[in-house]
Amino acid sequence: MPTDVASVTFHWTPEEAYRASRLLVPRWVTATGVITSFVILAAGIALLASGELVVGSAAVVGGVVGIAARPVVRRRDVQKMARVLASVPEPLTVKVGPEGVRGSQGSTTDAYPWEAIVSVAVVAEFVVVKGRPKALYIVPTRAFQGSGDIDGFVALADAYLAASREAGGGRAP
Numbered sequence: 567m568p569t570d571v572a573s574v575t576f577h578w579t580p581e582e583a584y585r586a587s588r589l590l591v592p593r594w595v596t597a598t599g600v601i602t603s604f605v606i607l608a609a610g611i612a613l614l615a616s617g618e619l620v621v622g623s624a625a626v627v628g629g630v631v632g633i634a635a636r637p638v639v640r641r642r643d644v645q646k647m648a649r650v651l652a653s654v655p656e657p658l659t660v661k662v663g664p665e666g667v668r669g670s671q672g673s674t675t676d677a678y679p680w681e682a683i684v685s686v687a688v689v690a691e692f693v694v695v696k697g698r699p700k701a702l703y704i705v706p707t708r709a710f711q712g713s714g715d716i717d718g719f720v721a722l723a724d725a726y727l728a729a730s731r732e733a734g735g736g737r738a739p
Contacts, residue, residue: 571663572719576709578658580648584640586692586704587647603632660695660703662686662723667695669703678702680730686723693719 578586607629613622656672666679667686684696688707693716695703710716 570722571661572722573659573661574705574709574715574719575657575659576706578651578706580644580651582691582706582708583647583651584644585690586706587643589689589692589694589704590701599632600636603629605629606632660705662719662726664726666726667703667723676702680726683723683727686720686727688716688720695723 606625610622610625610627610629613625616622654671658669658671661668661670666677667683668675668677670676678695678697682697683702684698686693686695688694691707693705693707693710694701695705707716710719
């Protein structure tokens with residue numbers, strides 16, 4: 567088993583935190599809202615065409631508001647995340663080592679053994695430490711010194727995961 571330790575420390579920006587949170591929300595949640603808005607809009611148009619002016623107008627307005635609200639909801643979410651991040655001024659440090667992955671922020675520390683980790687991979691502009699059943703840590707790639715540091719971090723994590731699985735401590739994903 568390797569004995570190296572890799573570490574990265576960073577502060578979230580509100581926009582990064584929002585994009586990272588989108589990795590945690592299933593895609594069907596957003597798609598469902600948009601599709602529902604289009605269905606309501608189409609139903610409203612059909613009702614208007616059939617002569618149901620009051621109900622049709624209400625449905626058209628509801629559908630248009632649902633579609634138009636997406637940027638407003640996104641902005642509100644980013645602002646909320648910015649407020650939360652502003653209340654925690656300490657940077658987040660994520661370390662990969664022989665015992666597992668450890669995250670610390672201020673006086674709070676979480677540690678996960680390799681047995682609890684499924685994978686460590688680059689997804690979009692993030693390095694995602696995936697556990698069972700959810701992501702444990704998401705690190706923006708800009709927190710690293712360059713692509714070599716990103717590759718080294720992920721390679722070290724992969725080596726620890728492989729060693730843990732060979733030792734019988736973990737299951738393959």
